[in-house]
Amino acid sequence: MAKEHKRPDGRKLNELRKMIAKVGIIPNADGSAMFAFGDTVAIAAVYGPRQLHPQHMRNSSTGILRCNYDLLSFSVYDRKRPGPSRRSQEISRVTEWALLPAIDLSQFPNTVVDVQIYILQADAGTRTAGINAASMALAHAGIPMKDLICSVALGKNDQTLITDLTKEEEDYKEGEGATDFAIAKLANNDEFSLMQMDGKIQPEKVKEVLEMANEACKTIYEAQKKALKEVVENPQGGTEA
Ligand code: UDP
Numbered sequence: 001m002a003k004e005h006k007r008p009d010g011r012k013l014n015e016l017r018k019m020i021a022k023v024g025i026i027p028n029a030d031g032s033a034m035f036a037f038g039d040t041v042a043i044a045a046v047y048g049p050r051q052l053h054p055q056h057m058r059n060s061s062t063g064i065l066r067c068n069y070d071l072l073s074f075s076v077y078d079r080k081r082p083g084p085s086r087r088s089q090e091i092s093r094v095t096e097w098a099l100l101p102a103i104d105l106s107q108f109p110n111t112v113v114d115v116q117i118y119i120l121q122a123d124a125g126t127r128t129a130g131i132n133a134a135s136m137a138l139a140h141a142g143i144p145m146k147d148l149i150c151s152v153a154l155g156k157n158d159q160t161l162i163t164d165l166t167k168e169e170e171d172y173k174e175g176e177g178a179t180d181f182a183i184a185k186l187a188n189n190d191e192f193s194l195m196q197m198d199g200k201i202q203p204e205k206v207k208e209v210l211e212m213a214n215e216a217c218k219t220i221y222e223a224q225k226k227a228l229k230e231v232v233e234n235p236q237g238g239t240e241a
Helices: 086-102 126-140 203-233
Strands: 019-023 031-037 040-051 064-071 111-121 149-157 160-163 178-186 192-198
Touching (some): 019 203, 031 126, 064 086, 086 111, 086 149, 086 178, 086 192, 126 178, 178 203
Parallel strands (some): 064 111
Antiparallel strands (some): 031 040, 149 160, 178 192
């Protein structure tokens, strides 16, 4: 019989890290939120809809979504060089694509909705934490949405499928090594809006990965909804000193 796989932090195979979801953290933004999976912490701020510059990028039949993802220098142990990179540009685009199926900007022609995503601390899964934060921040900004977007990374250490990989698990070297899948989906139907994979996986295991994603996204959705409800009930938030 194959040896049972033990995760370094003792989680069950399908267990998410401890999540923190908060809405309304940046007073000057039209909408804002933070989302953490364990030591991965993302914040998102939404500005708009506002007039789009440069003018040639305007679309007279709809507003556009513009996301900017930034992994801050101090978010990782080996200080990251500040500023844009190919990686941050790619993640900014896939974040836009992941969020677009949930939002409707047709009432706001010629405008842009800017979503700024900052990773304050990174321990893998930053694009997925950023998408979760951005989805809540868009809802907080009152952008018309048909659903929330939930996002999570799943993967494989050797032959074992696991949910919400840490950096240590992404770097796993034994047996078949590590594979990671970043996934985003609409919370209330089976439409996936992001699927990116690093590594290798047997095609027959993909269905199982998607089932694990569905299960994890249900838990994430509950955390997002709870945070949005809290800000509706207590718009000022926090505790006054
Ligand atoms: N990372 C890093 N320096 C970088 C980029 C990434 O240390 O310049 C780490 C960070 O912990 C990140 C992880 O590598 O979360 C995995 O990065 P990846 O590009 O796979 O995206 P993510 O899993 O964060 O969405």
